Amino acid sequence: MSKKNEFTPYYAVIFTSTRTEGDNEYSKMADRMVELASQQDGFISLDSAREEIGITVSYWRNLESIKKWKANSEHKIAQQKGKSNWYKNYTVRIARVENEYSF
Numbered sequence: 001m002s003k004k005n006e007f008t009p010y011y012a013v014i015f016t017s018t019r020t021e022g023d024n025e026y027s028k029m030a031d032r033m034v035e036l037a038s039q040q041d042g043f044i045s046l047d048s049a050r051e052e053i054g055i056t057v058s059y060w061r062n063l064e065s066i067k068k069w070k071a072n073s074e075h076k077i078a079q080q081k082g083k084s085n086w087y088k089n090y091t092v093r094i095a096r097v098e099n100e101y102s103f
Contacts, residue, residue: 007044009098010061017054017082017090026086029078040069059097066094 019026037043037058042065048056060066069075082090 007059007061008100009096010044010059011063011066012095012097013058013060013066014093014095015054015056015058015090016093018052018088019050019054020086020088024085029081033075033078036072036074037069040072041065043069063094
């Protein structure tokens, strides 16, 4: 029997994207966003992978924490630069995680 995660239920913000060509300081900003998100109240953790499509999933204790993160002033700058410089397209999905298990 798997042990229940101490945070369940919690929320996952699933960000999928297709990048434009070149770095254009994307890596520096991405590192800063991970650092900044991890300091936010309600943040649990983050997973990220990038090949042809980038997928970043951040995990949060509640919807209020997600709203505050979206409104963070530095994050808003990154969002604007994402639209103008870094992404061909992106999609954000927010899901409630009821249970988790791992091997």
